[in-house]
Amino acid sequence: MSxxxxxxxxxxxxxxxAPPPRRRGFEDELWERVQARERAAARRWRLASVxxxxxxxAATAAAAVLATARAPGATIDRTxxxxxxxxxxxxxxxxxxxxxxxxxxxxGVRLTTRTQTLMAFNTFGRQPLAVDGSGCRAVxxxxxxxxxxxxxxxxxxVGYVHFSTRCLLGGRVLVHLRLRTDGRGRPVxxxxxxxxxxxxxxVAYVRWSPKRVVASVTPSCD
Amino acid sequence: MTxxxxxxxxxxxxxxELGVARLAVTxxxxxxxxxxxxxxxxxxxxxGMLRDPHRVDDVLQETYLKAYRKLPARFxxxxxxxxxxxxxxxxxxxxxxxxxxxxxxxxxDVEVEARGEDPGSSLxxxxxxxxxxxxxxxVVLLVDLIGFxxxxxxxxxxxxxxxxxxxxxxxxxxxxEVLA
Numbered sequence: 381m382s383x384x385x386x387x388x389x390x391x392x393x394x395x396x397x398a399p400p401p402r403r404r405g406f407e408d409e410l411w412e413r414v415q416a417r418e419r420a421a422a423r424r425w426r427l428a429s430v431x432x433x434x435x436x437x438a439a440t441a442a443a444a445v446l447a448t449a450r451a452p453g454a455t456i457d458r459t460x461x462x463x464x465x466x467x468x469x470x471x472x473x474x475x476x477x478x479x480x481x482x483x484x485x486x487x488g489v490r491l492t493t494r495t496q497t498l499m500a501f502n503t504f505g506r507q508p509l510a511v512d513g514s515g516c517r518a519v520x521x522x523x524x525x526x527x528x529x530x531x532x533x534x535x536x537x538v539g540y541v542h543f544s545t546r547c548l549l550g551g552r553v554l555v556h557l558r559l560r561t562d563g564r565g566r567p568v569x570x571x572x573x574x575x576x577x578x579x580x581x582x583v584a585y586v587r588w589s590p591k592r593v594v595a596s597v598t599p600s601c602d
Numbered sequence: 603m604t605x606x607x608x609x610x611x612x613x614x615x616x617x618x619e620l621g622v623a624r625l626a627v628t629x630x631x632x633x634x635x636x637x638x639x640x641x642x643x644x645x646x647x648x649x650g651m652l653r654d655p656h657r658v659d660d661v662l663q664e665t666y667l668k669a670y671r672k673l674p675a676r677f678x679x680x681x682x683x684x685x686x687x688x689x690x691x692x693x694x695x696x697x698x699x700x701x702x703x704x705x706x707x708x709x710x711d712v713e714v715e716a717r718g719e720d721p722g723s724s725l726x727x728x729x730x731x732x733x734x735x736x737x738x739x740x741v742v743l744l745v746d747l748i749g750f751x752x753x754x755x756x757x758x759x760x761x762x763x764x765x766x767x768x769x770x771x772x773x774x775x776x777x778x779e780v781l782a
Contacts, residue, residue, distance in 0.1 A: 386746050387774050393781050394747040398724035399645035400655040410666055411630070417667065468629025469673040548628070
């Protein structure tokens with residue numbers, strides 16, 4: 381050791397410190413508290429992202445009114461590199477895609493990392509696509525829009541279920557999005573392929589429309 | 603249990619990284635593995651800092667919550683891991699001591715329990731440590747109990763190496779007076 385040597389007399393006395401054993405239920409209590417904190421954080425960020433989306437929708441709607449009442453349908457075909465956040469020491473992100481719900485009119489797709497919505501679109505309002513510029517930037521990379529190398533995660537029709545997956549993977553994720561909108565700027569169909577940038581490994585593929593979502597993911601995601 | 607020292611290799615430690623990486627299946631598993639290796643010593647340091655065995659579990663819960671939330675993706679070595687973990691513990695102990703300073707009656711019972719104890723008993727050692735100011739107490743625990751070198755202790759506490767050395771000298775002298 382580069383510092384001075386231990387004082388053996390003191391060390392021997394300190395070694396007599398007998399700490400109390402863990403109290404009963406210590407571990408369960410700890411993990412319950414961890415989960416409660418994570419749930420609270422997720423709730424805060426969900427609320428924040430809903431508010432953000434509402435502001436974006438309002439702004440786009442206002443701009444649309446000023447520009448033109450009716451524009452032809454368009455296709456957005458871009459690849460983004462999105463940075464995922466770390467939770468508990470590992471990068472994490474979640475992808476959700478939901479078709480129309482009997483109670484909620486807004487079908488859509490959302491890509492989130494721990495405290496941030498990286499990318500989202502839905503049929504509510506006229507916002508075709510919202511991308512958080514602090515987490516994602518457009519890149520000139522091609523990611524095949526195909527489920528090759530992934531296992532099927534199911535097909536979801538109009539109903540109460542939707543596709544949702546959480547991946548403890550990341551660093552940067554490439555997201556190739558092809559989104560078709562109608563004349564009013566509402567998404568009508570989309571394909572989304574995610575791939576780990578560093579390892580060039582496919583992670584997820586989603587084919588979305590307001591009536592049906594078909595998804596495939598890598599087995600590493602839950 | 604004897605006070606086995608934490609091995610503190612300098613710089614990167616490939617064997618350590620390999621061992622931890624194999625176990626790092628999920629953040630929770632990784633964290634549990636971290637606790638398995640450090641908890642006995644963390645408990646002792648917490649007891650030495652707080653003196654009150656009834657508060658050790660609460661302070662460790664706070665420590666673990668903070669540590670889990672901020673757990674880095676990886677550590678370069680076991681030394682870096684230990685320094686980081688003891689820094690979190692130290693701050694939680696200081697928070698608890700500050701809280702306690704506002705409510706001094708909380709641990710009066712422990713002082714009574716320590717009276718008349720054999721000077722070598724755990725309670726007497728905890729009471730002797732309580733004679734020291736918290737910044738001297740933590741130095742002697744880190745260096746003489748855990749086995750940190752001066753640099754590692756200085757990193758935990760965020761003070762210069764010379765400060766660690768002078769606090770340690772004073773703490774050892776005072777402990778000898780009280781426990782002799």
